[in-house]
Amino acid sequence: MSDRSQLISTGESFAFDAERDAEFERLVVRYPIRESMIMPALWMAQEQAGWISAEAIEYIADRIGTFPAKVLELATFYTMYQLKPVGRYHICVCRTLSCWLRGKQDIVDYLADEIGIKPGEMTEDGKFSFEEVECLGHCGTAPVVQINGEFHEEMDLKKFKALLATLT
Ligand code: FES
Known part of the structure; x- marks a missing residue:
């Protein structure tokens, strides 16, 4: 974190x-x-x-x-309070047990390897920022990602890539 x-x-x-x-x-x-x-x-x-x-x-x-x-x-x-500037799209990936067991690391690795941001970082153009957070309370539909406060559940890498592609 x-x-x-x-x-x-x-x-x-x-x-x-x-x-x-x-x-x-x-x-x-x-x-x-x-x-x-x-x-x-x-x-x-x-x-x-x-x-x-x-x-x-x-x-x-x-x-x-x-x-x-x-x-x-x-x-x-509370991790919902941002203590430094964030991107236009602030991505929170749950890192707690259910999301971890169900593949959150694929999303975290994609953000690091393809988008170029690790937890706590922002892309140079200010479009995306990213942090790993504790349980978001939707464990039954893990893995869970929140972007600008909106929940995206039962994520996998394919869905996550498609979601990012919709963000202009
Ligand atoms: S463990 Fe991820 S939402 Fe609860």
């Missing part, structure tokens, strides 16, 4: 745009404990910028009134 321990700075401050600012204010009053808003706020930051920078972590902590370390611990625990 890619290293999730390093935060990347953009060198520029982060703030929600007007739409997300309003959404934050609409949601935050629903939570008696403001820290419960960390995960939705992380999601909104990622939606806005495509990934979550060190500045976004600071901003969210400030908006919620907590320590950046609290925001960081959630951001680093």
Whole structure:
């Protein structure tokens, strides 16, 4: 799995745009404990910028009134939060037991050998990025791949190649 321990700075401050600012204010009053808003706020930051920078972590902590370390611990625990820029198509391949037994390695090898990316990497043109993740919760239809959050189940190399060919 890619290293999730390093935060990347953009060198520029982060703030929600007007739409997300309003959404934050609409949601935050629903939570008696403001820290419960960390995960939705992380999601909104990622939606806005495509990934979550060190500045976004600071901003969210400030908006919620907590320590950046609290925001960081959630951001680093869940692999759906991207802590560095990702490609237009972000490919997550499940590496847990069912998917491993049912051939996820063929897909991982194809990505390395033919597309040129290993876990945690992005193609030079920014089209594809790739990471291996833990169980995606669809073990009965392994192996499972997620691309930009969309599930693709019972994958094999032939289906995976055909799927990539549809992504322009
Ligand atoms: S083991 Fe891959 S989805 Fe559960």
